[in-house]
Amino acid sequence: MLIVIETSTLLIIALAPLLGAIVAGLFGKFVGRAGAHTVTILGVAVSCALSMQVLHALVWGGAAPVNVNLYTWFEVGGYSAHVGFLIDNLTAMMMVVVTFVSLLVHVYTIGYMEEDPGYQRFFSYISLFTFSMLMLVMSNNFMQLFFGWEAVGLVSYLLIGFWFKRPSAIFANLKAFLVNRVGDFGFLLGIAGVLYWIGSLDYAEVFAAAPAIAELQFSPWGEVMWSVPTFICICLFIGAMGKSAQVPLHVWLPDSMEGPTPISALIHAATMVTAGIFMVARMSPLFEMSETALSFVLFIGTTTAFFTGLIGMVQNDIKRVVAYSTLSQLGYMTVALGVSAYAGAVYHLMTHAFFKALLFLAAGSVIIGMHHEQDMRKMGGLRKYMPITYLTCLIGTLALVGTPFFSGYYSKDSIILATEAAAEHGGLIQMYAKYAVLLGVFITSFYSFRLLYMTFHGEERFRHAGAHAHDAHGSDGHGDDGHDGDDHGHHGVHVPHESPWVVTLPLILLAIPSIVIGFLTVGPMLFGDFFSGAIVVNEAHNTLGHVAHKVWHADHGWVSAATAFGMHFVTSPAFYLAFLGFAAATYIYLFNPSIADRVKASLGWLHRLLENKYGFDDFNQKVFAGGSLRLGRALWKGGDAAIIDGVVVDGSASLVDRIASMMRAIQTGHLYHYAFAMIIGLIAMLGALIYAAG
Numbered sequence: 001m002l003i004v005i006e007t008s009t010l011l012i013i014a015l016a017p018l019l020g021a022i023v024a025g026l027f028g029k030f031v032g033r034a035g036a037h038t039v040t041i042l043g044v045a046v047s048c049a050l051s052m053q054v055l056h057a058l059v060w061g062g063a064a065p066v067n068v069n070l071y072t073w074f075e076v077g078g079y080s081a082h083v084g085f086l087i088d089n090l091t092a093m094m095m096v097v098v099t100f101v102s103l104l105v106h107v108y109t110i111g112y113m114e115e116d117p118g119y120q121r122f123f124s125y126i127s128l129f130t131f132s133m134l135m136l137v138m139s140n141n142f143m144q145l146f147f148g149w150e151a152v153g154l155v156s157y158l159l160i161g162f163w164f165k166r167p168s169a170i171f172a173n174l175k176a177f178l179v180n181r182v183g184d185f186g187f188l189l190g191i192a193g194v195l196y197w198i199g200s201l202d203y204a205e206v207f208a209a210a211p212a213i214a215e216l217q218f219s220p221w222g223e224v225m226w227s228v229p230t231f232i233c234i235c236l237f238i239g240a241m242g243k244s245a246q247v248p249l250h251v252w253l254p255d256s257m258e259g260p261t262p263i264s265a266l267i268h269a270a271t272m273v274t275a276g277i278f279m280v281a282r283m284s285p286l287f288e289m290s291e292t293a294l295s296f297v298l299f300i301g302t303t304t305a306f307f308t309g310l311i312g313m314v315q316n317d318i319k320r321v322v323a324y325s326t327l328s329q330l331g332y333m334t335v336a337l338g339v340s341a342y343a344g345a346v347y348h349l350m351t352h353a354f355f356k357a358l359l360f361l362a363a364g365s366v367i368i369g370m371h372h373e374q375d376m377r378k379m380g381g382l383r384k385y386m387p388i389t390y391l392t393c394l395i396g397t398l399a400l401v402g403t404p405f406f407s408g409y410y411s412k413d414s415i416i417l418a419t420e421a422a423a424e425h426g427g428l429i430q431m432y433a434k435y436a437v438l439l440g441v442f443i444t445s446f447y448s449f450r451l452l453y454m455t456f457h458g459e460e461r462f463r464h465a466g467a468h469a470h471d472a473h474g475s476d477g478h479g480d481d482g483h484d485g486d487d488h489g490h491h492g493v494h495v496p497h498e499s500p501w502v503v504t505l506p507l508i509l510l511a512i513p514s515i516v517i518g519f520l521t522v523g524p525m526l527f528g529d530f531f532s533g534a535i536v537v538n539e540a541h542n543t544l545g546h547v548a549h550k551v552w553h554a555d556h557g558w559v560s561a562a563t564a565f566g567m568h569f570v571t572s573p574a575f576y577l578a579f580l581g582f583a584a585a586t587y588i589y590l591f592n593p594s595i596a597d598r599v600k601a602s603l604g605w606l607h608r609l610l611e612n613k614y615g616f617d618d619f620n621q622k623v624f625a626g627g628s629l630r631l632g633r634a635l636w637k638g639g640d641a642a643i644i645d646g647v648v649v650d651g652s653a654s655l656v657d658r659i660a661s662m663m664r665a666i667q668t669g670h671l672y673h674y675a676f677a678m679i680i681g682l683i684a685m686l687g688a689l690i691y692a693a694g
Helices: 007-026 028-059 089-112 119-138 142-160 167-198 203-213 228-243 252-258 261-270 272-282 291-312 318-338 342-369 387-401 407-425 428-456 462-469 501-527 543-551 558-571 573-591 594-602 604-611 613-666 671-693
Strands: 066-076 079-087
Touching: 007 028, 007 066, 007 079, 007 089, 007 119, 028 089, 028 119, 079 089, 079 119, 079 142, 089 119, 089 261, 089 272, 089 342, 089 501, 119 142, 119 261, 119 272, 142 167, 142 228, 142 252, 142 261, 142 272, 167 203, 167 228, 167 252, 203 228, 228 272, 228 291, 252 261, 252 318, 261 272, 261 318, 261 342, 272 318, 272 342, 291 318, 291 428, 291 613, 318 342, 318 407, 318 428, 342 387, 342 407, 342 501, 342 543, 387 407, 387 428, 387 501, 387 573, 407 428, 407 501, 407 543, 407 558, 407 573, 428 573, 501 543, 501 558, 543 558, 558 573, 573 594, 594 604, 604 613
Parallel strands: none
Antiparallel strands: 066 079
């Protein structure tokens, strides 16, 4: 019997987190801390359970995809916009990932934000974020997509600046907001292009009409001609560059680590930053019409994957290392989009959500255990104090670097193989992508194991730095976590401790899919028909088809085929590069740490370049921020002070004053002055009449 997905079910999925956010946000004082986390966790749990039910119905229950309009937002002339849902396998998978990770982050937050005075407000924000993300991925039209797009940006702004008394947090959330506005302007132009040339905002109508504009061109100025699909796709992708932190709009994401760690996991691993990837995959029927747009996507993704990964090698803040890892992995997803391996991009999005959320939450657990210390140079030897955190962080690291049979191996290796397939018949950009993503594997492995060793292995450096390192108000911003009373070592040194169960349980639950989800899903999601109807790929661009021919043997059964794919590492250069990165990090940070200092001294210029993040922040600060200040100052002095105040306001007053002064000089009050003036006037009039008569 076929299962029908009810509209009421979809409404509950979307609105349950919103209800929790409203209760916790507006009635937090009445329901208290326990009430706030109970209602928000319950709302997200309901969404997660129903999302899993919807995915099951679509994949195993034979349910048909749902495309339904619930409410007409507006009708202007021939244009209309609706609130509606498009639920297919792509949407259902994203719904499960978003709600599952969000649910674990909610549980984790109980322990992490235990003593924070903004406890209820934080739960309200993260639940509101979950609602916004669900509206984005479930939308069936561009207007609702844009609503969700802007809503996640707004809530991200609120969460990054959650500790609003810290200037660095306010600077970071303003930076994120402004940089995303740049991307959103391009995104809005792309949507406007769709509406102008196709005449609809509904996905199904746009995709059906898209072939009609495949060869259409327009002239932006003079005799210059641009392709309409290329213009639309590049504008849409500029929006993705902002949300998914692609160079040069990547600068907001590392600074966003100023927010509490739970939002680093929720926003910057599993949801908000992947919105751009999801959007491009959803728009695959449009992107497949433009080789130029795909090449642009590929170049940007490659540059992001390689160069932001290099910055992660020199970071010492544990959260910032993971943040630059996120940037690099988002670059890998974008590379997959650029070679038309949309399924590979979304597949890596899914696997990455689990192991990157795990790494962020593990970093937060370390920060709790270290009494809010984030500098890895003041850690070391934590594995015996925090065994659960260490083991789960190790699992996340192994998944991230692409260890065979872990989830990250299947998704990263498929992207690398798809890029190699594109390079066989591609040009310079495809070759650049091929070698950059391979070298990126070494970089990822190196900084990942560097984090693991500096944090959990080696000398217990906190015993030297701990007495003066941090009090209860450390670099992650909130108050004492309630564990300082009896775990001080000698001379006031804070001895690390394992985090409470509400922190470690989400780590364990994220570690499980980080190991197995890739093996279980690689067949249908990469090489099967899981995304059939949701993602469109021209046969000429079918790079994953080449990958399937090389590594996938469907006739052997999915277990044997997935095992054979896992064994492909023997002939994969990516595996040996990852092993080389592991070996280099192991030798340097476990056995000979002085090498790192010698390399830093001998390559000081490179180290400074990477520490300075290639000068992007300085450039933006001096050119855009500084330029805006200088422009504002010039407009203030030249426009407001000189013209408006000096000429219009003060000048008109001065003119009236001068005229009045002249009039006062004439009005003397003496009769003979007025008689004399009359005689002069009479003579002038007579002279004028005689002149006119003659």
